[in-house]
Amino acid sequence: MYKRSKLGDFIYVIALLFLIAIIGYFIASWNYLGIESISKDNFTGRTFRCLSTDDYLYFGDYTNSTLSFNDNVYYLEYLDYKENYFLYTSFIGDKERNINFAVIDSNTIYNDYFNIYLYSQSTD
Amino acid sequence: MKKANKSFFANYRFYICILITVLLLSLFVYFPNSFYRFYVSAKDFLISVVYYFQKLFFINSDLKVTVTDLVTYPTTPVPTPVTPPVVIPKTYNLFVIKLSMFFHSLINMETLAKFLAACLNQFAIFVRWFLIFLPLLLVVYLLHRRLFKLKDKKLGSDSRNLTKAKRFNAKVIDPIRYFFSDLFYYIFSYRFIYIIWIVILCFYFNFFSIALDFLAYYFYFIVSFDIKNLYIQFYKLFLDLKPMFEFVPGFVWFLIFVFVFDRMRKAHGYNVLNHHELMNRGFINSLGQSTFIVGTPGTGKTTALTDMSLSQEVMFRDKALELMNKAYVEFPNFPFIKLEKALQKEYEEGNIFNLASSAKYARNLTKAFSLFYHNQNIKDCRKVLFDYDFETYGLEYDDGTKIIDFLSLKDAPSSVLEIYCKLYFIYVCQSSLIVSNYGIRSDFSFMDQGNLPLWDYEFFKTSSASANDNRYSSISHILDWDTVRIGKKMIKNNKNSNAFEFGIVSITEIGKERGNQYDTKGLKKSDKETNQINDQFNNFLKLIRHSATVDNFPFIKIIFDEQRAESLGADGRELCEKVINIKEKSDAKNPLWLFRLESIFFDFATSKFTNFHNRFRFYRSDNILYSHLIDFIYSKIYHHYINLFNTFGYSIQMIDLESSKLDSNFETAKYFLSYKKIYSYRFATDAFADYFYRKSNTSNIGLNSISSFKTYRASLEELLSENSYLFNSLLSPIMMSQQPKEKGDLRRASRSPFPADHIESSERDDSS
Numbered sequence: 001m002y003k004r005s006k007l008g009d010f011i012y013v014i015a016l017l018f019l020i021a022i023i024g025y026f027i028a029s030w031n032y033l034g035i036e037s038i039s040k041d042n043f044t045g046r047t048f049r050c051l052s053t054d055d056y057l058y059f060g061d062y063t064n065s066t067l068s069f070n071d072n073v074y075y076l077e078y079l080d081y082k083e084n085y086f087l088y089t090s091f092i093g094d095k096e097r098n099i100n101f102a103v104i105d106s107n108t109i110y111n112d113y114f115n116i117y118l119y120s121q122s123t124d
Numbered sequence: 125m126k127k128a129n130k131s132f133f134a135n136y137r138f139y140i141c142i143l144i145t146v147l148l149l150s151l152f153v154y155f156p157n158s159f160y161r162f163y164v165s166a167k168d169f170l171i172s173v174v175y176y177f178q179k180l181f182f183i184n185s186d187l188k189v190t191v192t193d194l195v196t197y198p199t200t201p202v203p204t205p206v207t208p209p210v211v212i213p214k215t216y217n218l219f220v221i222k223l224s225m226f227f228h229s230l231i232n233m234e235t236l237a238k239f240l241a242a243c244l245n246q247f248a249i250f251v252r253w254f255l256i257f258l259p260l261l262l263v264v265y266l267l268h269r270r271l272f273k274l275k276d277k278k279l280g281s282d283s284r285n286l287t288k289a290k291r292f293n294a295k296v297i298d299p300i301r302y303f304f305s306d307l308f309y310y311i312f313s314y315r316f317i318y319i320i321w322i323v324i325l326c327f328y329f330n331f332f333s334i335a336l337d338f339l340a341y342y343f344y345f346i347v348s349f350d351i352k353n354l355y356i357q358f359y360k361l362f363l364d365l366k367p368m369f370e371f372v373p374g375f376v377w378f379l380i381f382v383f384v385f386d387r388m389r390k391a392h393g394y395n396v397l398n399h400h401e402l403m404n405r406g407f408i409n410s411l412g413q414s415t416f417i418v419g420t421p422g423t424g425k426t427t428a429l430t431d432m433s434l435s436q437e438v439m440f441r442d443k444a445l446e447l448m449n450k451a452y453v454e455f456p457n458f459p460f461i462k463l464e465k466a467l468q469k470e471y472e473e474g475n476i477f478n479l480a481s482s483a484k485y486a487r488n489l490t491k492a493f494s495l496f497y498h499n500q501n502i503k504d505c506r507k508v509l510f511d512y513d514f515e516t517y518g519l520e521y522d523d524g525t526k527i528i529d530f531l532s533l534k535d536a537p538s539s540v541l542e543i544y545c546k547l548y549f550i551y552v553c554q555s556s557l558i559v560s561n562y563g564i565r566s567d568f569s570f571m572d573q574g575n576l577p578l579w580d581y582e583f584f585k586t587s588s589a590s591a592n593d594n595r596y597s598s599i600s601h602i603l604d605w606d607t608v609r610i611g612k613k614m615i616k617n618n619k620n621s622n623a624f625e626f627g628i629v630s631i632t633e634i635g636k637e638r639g640n641q642y643d644t645k646g647l648k649k650s651d652k653e654t655n656q657i658n659d660q661f662n663n664f665l666k667l668i669r670h671s672a673t674v675d676n677f678p679f680i681k682i683i684f685d686e687q688r689a690e691s692l693g694a695d696g697r698e699l700c701e702k703v704i705n706i707k708e709k710s711d712a713k714n715p716l717w718l719f720r721l722e723s724i725f726f727d728f729a730t731s732k733f734t735n736f737h738n739r740f741r742f743y744r745s746d747n748i749l750y751s752h753l754i755d756f757i758y759s760k761i762y763h764h765y766i767n768l769f770n771t772f773g774y775s776i777q778m779i780d781l782e783s784s785k786l787d788s789n790f791e792t793a794k795y796f797l798s799y800k801k802i803y804s805y806r807f808a809t810d811a812f813a814d815y816f817y818r819k820s821n822t823s824n825i826g827l828n829s830i831s832s833f834k835t836y837r838a839s840l841e842e843l844l845s846e847n848s849y850l851f852n853s854l855l856s857p858i859m860m861s862q863q864p865k866e867k868g869d870l871r872r873a874s875r876s877p878f879p880a881d882h883i884e885s886s887e888r889d890d891s892s
Contacts, residue, residue, distance in 0.1 A: 002711070002712045002713075003712070004724070011169075012720055012724075026230075028235075028238070029226060029229055029235050061365045110821070
């Protein structure tokens with residue numbers, strides 16, 4: 001019959017679990033970039049790196065912005081703005097001032113104009 | 125498929141199908157945008173086609189291609205709840221950014237922490253469910269322990285719960301199962317029913333829109349080469365598939381994943397087995413006309429012999445077809461199909477039954493043609509050649525080395541017509557091509573539409589049932605040794621003597637039949653009786669190639685096995701180019717992905733089940749619901765595992781290839797034994813069992829009646845009763861020196877090699 005050793009079985013199962021974990025970690029890492037959880041605690045006084053488009057606001061490695069919390073209204077302030085790094089500068093030009101956001105759920109912020117999904121949150 | 129008995133409309137299943145169709149149509153509520161999406165795709169397609177022709181004919185216009193744009197739906201979706209975006213960003217630049225961010229965030233404590241938190245969350249869910257069911261498991265465990273107590277029940281009687289369960293099964297489960305199987309049978313009897321359902325779902329899932337958009341982009345791309353927009357198409361694809369991913373529940377995706385994975389791994393498994401088969405064939409081809417397999421018992425000599433014979437049979441038929449195609453290419457205008465039909469008629473009438481009669485048929489046609497041609501009767505010449513316009517297309521072919529004749533008009537030693545007749549006989553031969561001294565079952569399956577039959581050479585995908593079905597099997601011919609003797613024969617005027625011309629001769633245990641120089645010592649050529657010296661079997665091995673060669677290819681293979689190479693005389697052995705020495709056979713292997721995981725689980729389940737089953741049977745003789753369920757579950761696990769094991773399992777034989785001169789020059793090789801191929805009733809490992817059955821049947825006693833030693837140290841009498849050469853020779857002088865006192869002692873002291881028999885027979889005589 002199909003011969004195996006217990007050590008071989010153990011290594012096989014561990015390797016399989018490790019492989020599944022690695023794949024799961026990759027998928028999760030990709031998804032975390034789009035499903036950043038937002039709450040009061042996440043926002044207040046923290047610095048995000050962000051990049052904007054006409055529909056979505058992506059937080060990336062290109063410039064810094066600060067989000068602060070104030071009575072159900074989020075304010076976004078851009079710091080160290082460098083125009084070259086933005087793909088859609090016209091949008092950014094409009095939104096250099098504070099932007100209003102209404103909280104829809106823990107994952108999503110919605111306002112009259114666009115949705116925001118936070119990508120890659122990292123603190124300085 | 126057989127149609128359902130009742131008429132289509134009067135059948136209640138029809139109304140069920142109508143109901144399902146209405147339910148599927150009502151899914152419109154979930155897919156409100158699918159119609160508009162289809163409309164946009166159709167528009168995109170038409171515009172792209174127009175754009176394509178405009179560019180093709182250099183027509184300038186302001187036509188704007190729309191397939192490159194994202195779809196904007198007329199009714200803005202309700203802002204809340206906001207659906208998350210698709211898994212890829214909207215533009216290629218953002219995709220690159222996200223990819224960069226992805227790799228940055230891979231080695232990141234925060235990401236790792238989130239991942240571990242998510243894992244812990246899932247684990248917590250599992251623990252919660254486990255704790256909910258824990259009391260139930262404890263109850264089951266306690267009940268399980270209570271089972272192993274002696275119960276005074278009627279043998280084989282069913283418990284009350286089992287009786288109820290069986291009744292429930294008969295009255296509820298079985299009718300439901302029959303209902304659904306009946307419904308499925310009905311649905312699959314009328315293909316259009318499920319095609320309509322598939323069409324509806326494909327429409328809702330935007331499959332048609334995707335296909336149209338693909339065509340639209342294709343027509344746009346081949347004249348614009350707008351590669352930049354390709355990413356948008358991917359993005360649109362994700363957007364279009366999003367409704368399907370959201371609608372279909374997770375467990376269905378899991379089932380689909382399992383199904384697809386299973387299909388993929390089985391396809392991989394079949395590829396591996398086919399690859400092994402091709403490697404085996406390459407190995408067999410590298411051997412000479414005669415092959416000698418040796419190896420210790422248990423290494424699979426006869427298994428390898430059988431496997432090689434089966435592969436060789438396929439290769440012979442394949443080769444015959446290949447050479448027939450060669451003839452076809454050389455004379456493409458000859459109506460070979462008419463020749464084949466004429467040959468078939470001759471087979472049915474019994475006029476053609478071997479290669480010689482095939483050649484005779486071709487020669488008769490040649491003679492007739494020659495006669496008519498001599499009389500300048502061209503019309504009849506054509507008729508003889510099945511209306512072949514030989515004047516236009518010719519009867520010769522230049523292959524670069526010689527001129528090949530279609531007919532042997534100039535006393536050519538062979539002709540394409542004769543070769544083709546022989547090849548066709550080999551190809552369509554309606555029985556096994558194997559002649560053996562033990563039974564070998566070949567697959568006998570071919571497709572025939574009344575033209576050229578095509579053999580099914582598939583060893584691995586055939587159903588198990590075909591192994592038991594005589595319609596798809598052909599058993600090898602009995603090897604009448606007189607057919608392979610060209611000297612003296614055992615039976616005078618044996619009708620089989622000259623019957624063998626081509627094929628595979630498979631002989632197991634040849635050494636016991638032919639012997640070596642020591643076994644045949646004393647036998648002479650001049651002996652009146654047929655023996656191993658005067659039957660000229662070795663000359664048969666040397667000459668048979670001449671009868672079996674068609675179109676310069678020898679359709680003959682002789683394979684035999686024995687435990688030791690020296691058991692066969694040197695003359696016969698050295699006709700084999702190589703001696704295949706099977707060193708060892710590997711453990712079972714399986715190419716299926718994750719099969720090892722299944723094997724671990726199966727072994728675990730088997731140990732638990734065996735433990736339970738044996739203990740249960742030790743204590744009880746009745747049937748209860750609990751054991752019934754465990755038997756049912758385990759039988760399913762067993763069936764699943766054993767089918768995968770047998771279908772895809774294989775072993776590797778490690779081979780030393782040695783020169784038949786046994787000069788200790790070895791080459792190593794591998795031979796693959798697929799279980800599906802070789803263990804589907806191909807041969808009996810106890811091929812000669814009937815002899816021992818008959819032999820044992822002549823005995824009046826069995827193992828229980830054979831005397832046992834009185835203690836672990838044998839007595840003198842016990843040693844003598846072994847009828848051993850050793851003890852007889854050692855003990856006889858001692859026994860002789862003793863004064864015989866009794867009748868029994870006299871017999872023990874004798875030099876007979878069978879003292880025990882004497883004693884026992886005398887005792888039996890006395891008692892009688």
